[in-house]
Amino acid sequence: MEIETHFPSDSDLDFSFTSSTSTFTSSSARTSLSSTPPRNSSSKTHRKNDPHWSAILAAGNLSSSGHLSLSLGHLHLLRHLGTGNLGRVFLCRLKHDENALFALKVVDRDALSAKKLSQVEMEAQVLASLAHPFLPTLYAHLEISHYTCLLIDYCPGGDLHSLLLKQPRHRFPVDSVRFYAAEVLLALEYLHVLGFVYRDLKPENVLRRGDGHVMLSDFDLCFRGEVVPTVRTRARKIVGPTSNCGCFRSGRDGEEVTVTEFVAEPTEAFSKSCVGTHEYLAPEMVNGNGHGNGVDWWAFGVFVYELLYGRTPFKGGSKEGTLRNIVTSGVSYPEDDDVAGYKEARDLTGRLLVKDPRRRLGCARGATDIKRHPFFDGIKWPLMRDYCPPGMRRHVAENRRGRWSWKGYFGKKRYRSWSNGAKWA
The missing domain is CATH 3.30.200.20 (Phosphorylase Kinase; domain 1)
Known part of the structure; x- marks a missing residue:
């Protein structure tokens, strides 16, 4: 009827x-x-x-x-x-x-x-x-x-681009970049599991909910491909310092653990449409040779770079200059990024901003490989939405049934680090 x-x-x-x-x-x-x-x-x-x-x-x-x-x-x-x-x-x-x-x-x-x-x-x-x-x-x-x-x-926190412009030198601290990048990575992973290639990642399309967590928006440029989900088990050796604090892992250095990984990436997705924001376009999209899931991982690299440095890595004096740089120029980094965490961030963006999509991090196994990068070391991915976002304060209150509920609200004190147990200075 x-x-x-x-x-x-x-x-x-x-x-x-x-x-x-x-x-x-x-x-x-x-x-x-x-x-x-x-x-x-x-x-x-x-x-x-x-x-x-x-x-x-x-x-x-x-x-x-x-x-x-x-x-x-x-x-x-x-x-x-x-x-x-x-x-x-x-x-x-x-x-x-x-x-x-x-x-x-x-x-x-x-x-x-x-x-x-x-x-x-x-x-x-x-x-x-x-x-x-x-x-x-x-x-x-x-x-x-x-x-x-x-x-x-409705996301009352606005978008990340507006928030970025309010930061000193238009740059987020490394810990804030790690937080926002991790949540965006999980959102992209979910879209790819469903077979959707996003093609419109940029800070303007990353909104902040009232609790400080992010939400991707605008999906009109998506296209869909086939996905064959697989579950793999492999041995992984813990390398480097460990911690029991906040979101960081616990375990002994050198200890070998068995890891089960879920991989679902639309590797066969293909399109020849050139859409998106020009500063975020992948080289294969600019060349017009056709593109697939790799354009999202290129854009993810540009996204992380912009949050770190306040500008996109290939920005030129004009739109044509930017597109030319995307195809022909390498990635350059400021000399003042010797703060802890920048080394890993530079390595991550360098692996994502590879012009050949066949060699680009994430193109073969998606977010599974990107999650393993040292920049994200220690993050407990299933608990991501329980972490306290940058600039938010955790307030613990006991409800009538005796359970604990977390309520985030803006505080006036300086936030030390979301990755260090959501402490305040």
């Missing part, structure tokens, strides 16, 4: 604001926002206690098939957050819950070319597939007249 979709007159969302070329007439009919079954989404480990799903469940109606329906009348538009390549993003909340804030991405399909329409479809497909703490949750997907609306997580 098809449901006629119209814009309800009792909604606070004025879609005439979303396009300068088209308007939309109100009607008394109601439209539903349909999402994946909340009983599945809210039961995932990282969503088990998510108050946003609880608010959605309280506001909407659950059908016998397990799908949730919300009318636009449940949403209250607060303000315009920004405008992207495909549409506009608004901050909104549920009318019955002032604390349930969401981002609503609104796309006017009549104002887009066929190519951009396919990008809208790709983003909706990617969002509907995600269930990861460092990637957005799609709470609702609405198709109404010539508008597509996506209700996703």
Whole structure:
């Protein structure tokens, strides 16, 4: 049974604001926002206690098939957050819950070319597939007249690029870079497990949630390839200093341990589309010879470099100069990076920014190989979202049931190091 979709007159969302070329007439009919079954989404480990799903469940109606329906009348538009390549993003909340804030991405399909329409479809497909703490949750997907609306997580912390510009010399400390890079790496790994090549990594697309952890955004440039997951067991010898503090590993130097590794990388993915931000384009993309999963690992190297040094490694005097440098120039580093951790960071970026994708770190075995790099030594990857982010303070409070819950909030004291047990000076 098809449901006629119209814009309800009792909604606070004025879609005439979303396009300068088209308007939309109100009607008394109601439209539903349909999402994946909340009983599945809210039961995932990282969503088990998510108050946003609880608010959605309280506001909407659950059908016998397990799908949730919300009318636009449940949403209250607060303000315009920004405008992207495909549409506009608004901050909104549920009318019955002032604390349930969401981002609503609104796309006017009549104002887009066929190519951009396919990008809208790709983003909706990617969002509907995600269930990861460092990637957005799609709470609702609405198709109404010539508008597509996506209700996703709102990140009050802004993007990493804006935060980077506020740092001394526009550079993050090494420990902060390690933290942000680790969470982005896990997000990219998950996308690749699903077969998606991201192609749009940059600090502007890395948002910060209220608790300081990151969330990737904007998936319209993705494309998909086939993935064959494998599980491998190998012996690994612990080398170098060890520690029982914070996120660092424990164990004896020289001790051999058995490691089980999961590898799922879209190594056969292939595209000839040249898309993305020019400072982050991989050489094979600039040359137009076709590219695959390796472009994400090149971009990851550029991303780490920019967080460390405040600029991208191949930036030239013009767009053409930058592209020329990407293809022909090597990576250079400032001479003032002799602080602890920079040696490993330089080695990591050097292995990622290899022009031949066949020799580039990550292209064969994905994030599995990158996680093993000394720059990330000691990180307990399954516990990543339990670490205290840079600039956040851990506050421990005991709830009524006697369990301990961690609440992060901004503090005024100087943060010493997220990797040293989240201590404060």
